[in-house]
Amino acid sequence: MKRQYWLKLTILFIVIMSFFLFKIEKPVTANELGDDFVKEAKSAILIEVNTGKVLYEKNAHEKRSPASMTKIMAIYLVLEAIDKGQIKWDDVVTVSEHAASYGGSQVYLEPGEKMTVEDLFKCMVIASANDATVALAEHVAGSEELFVKRMNDKIKEWGLQNTVFIEPTGLAEKDEGHYSTAYDMAMIARELLRKYEKETTKYSSIYEDYIRKDTPNPFWLVNTNKLVRHVPGIDGLKTGWTSSSGYNLTATMKKDGMRLISVIMGETSSSQRNYDTVKLLNYGFSQYEAYVYRxxxxxxxxxxxxxxxxxxxxxxxxxxxxxxxxxxxxxxxxxxxxxxxxxxxxxxxxxxxxxxxxxxxxxxxxxxxxxxxxxxxxxxxxxxxxxxxxxxxxx
Missing domain, CATH: 2.60.410.10 (D-Ala-D-Ala carboxypeptidase, C-terminal domain)
Structure with missing residues (x-):
């Protein structure tokens, strides 16, 4: 009996010590990095585009003001209209007084000014121009209100539960009923890039360009997403900022056959937002890879x-x-x-x-x-x- 007692005690000691002496390897889940990984962000997410797999998330379903990241949905609807033959890149749009009156980020369109769909699209994607976005919305759907209805119909079609848009630019705030989440924004961006990757990144990767180039009033477009210039591989997608929302960014990068999307919301500065975006993308590409099964x-x-x-x-x-x-x-x-x-x-x-x-x-x-x-x-x-x-x- 005494020998069995000491044998059991010895086995118990070995089992306990093994927890201290041996590290048990296991896969990292989306939450194991902890919220402090992107400490300053109010919410964040990192996904892979092809599968939609979530590689990291922090408060990803918290409703917040998306600001100009709203335009990702507008980009999708414009490209869809072109794809269906409803509008063309070289269509000439006459800017309405309503579109020209939009404040915030703008390219100072004049009522009655004529501009092609392609140039308006550049203004929206590169410079985040609200006036150009509304001009496109009116051209695609007939009115801003009908365009917003299309935005929300598409959200329902994709099964996203925590997004409502009340206008196409992102000027409206959460307390006005205009909101989304890091998860929903990532899924909207995923839908866009899965269907219109080439068309989107052709423009979202441009750092600078001009409109009205051959006129007395040329306008310099500078991308609000500075990472497309300073970080090789990042080729989009959309920034957003209001005093209420803080600094937001939906970014994307493709490497070794794998495309990732990161969303950062509610940062206190653009530099911190950019730092955390690069941090998320670096994490994703350093730890994961695309395995081609078929x-x-x-x-x-x-x-x-x-x-x-x-x-x-x-x-x-x-x-x-x-x-x-x-x-x-x-x-x-x-x-x-x-x-x-x-x-x-x-x-x-x-x-x-x-x-x-x-x-x-x-x-x-x-x-x-x-x-x-x-x-x-x-x-x-x-x-x-x-x-x-x-x-x-x-x-």
Missing amino acids: PKDYVVDEYDHILLTPRKVKVIIKEPIVFVVKKGEKPEGLTEKFTYEINRKGVSKNEVIGKLEIIQNDQVVYTVPLYVDEDCKKASIFEVLNRLLKNIFFN
């Missing part, structure tokens, strides 16, 4: 039907399936499930025919649409007969 144009299946031309088509994904993982790690335990349906009358290569699901631990963790690799149409009667004869005689 490449672009990956063939999921091959479909063969005698009534189609071509008879055989490949079922593919158009974009790569990418997981964000801690550096040196790989996602484990993944399985695939796909479903699709091809109309025997034919299908376009741009038409979604089904979906591929990636499953881990009995949970769907990734879903992508499926397409055929080329247009296919209903085969003619002669093509079908020819195939039948070949099957009979040359099977």
Whole structure:
């Protein structure tokens, strides 16, 4: 009995000491860095664009005044209108008295002044011009009010619960009913960059430019986001400041095939806001990497039907399936499930025919649409007969 007592005591001592002698490694979660990581920010978040994975967050769902980060939603709607052919880059917009009267950041548009959509877009994205933003809103939707309705409709479509816009520029404050969160702003920016990355960063990465260049009154546009000039790789996205909101910034950077978005809200100075933004992005790129699980144009299946031309088509994904993982790690335990349906009358290569699901631990963790690799149409009667004869005689 005495020997068993001392044996148990020895084992207990070894177990206790192991907690002090050995460090147990585990993945860092979004909260383990602590709020002090970006101490001066009232709220913050860091996400990866492709997956939406949150890499860090601090008070990310706290409602605050977004200030001119509101314009990220305006940027999306303008690019969507261009994409749908509703407006064009070279459309000439006549500035209304209402748009010209907007205060805050502006390029001093005159009532009746004519400017192209592209130049107004530059003014909005680079210089955060409120007058240009309202002029674009009126051109896209017919009125500022209808444009704001589109903004809020899109927010509902994306399922964001803590954002309401009452005007398109960000001059309005939270106590007026105009608010968002770091999380929602990151998701709005994610939607923008997933659909219109090239179009957005083409302009948001410009540090300086001119409008009215060949007139007696040229205007120098200087980007309110100084990081696009001073930090290689940062190519957007939008600053925001009012005396109530403090210094805000939604920034983005792409490196080694991975794009991150950081949102900082409520800082006391632009320099601290910029410092914390770079700190978040450096953390993300130093600790995480993009793991390509399936490449672009990956063939999921091959479909063969005698009534189609071509008879055989490949079922593919158009974009790569990418997981964000801690550096040196790989996602484990993944399985695939796909479903699709091809109309025997034919299908376009741009038409979604089904979906591929990636499953881990009995949970769907990734879903992508499926397409055929080329247009296919209903085969003619002669093509079908020819195939039948070949099957009979040359099977």
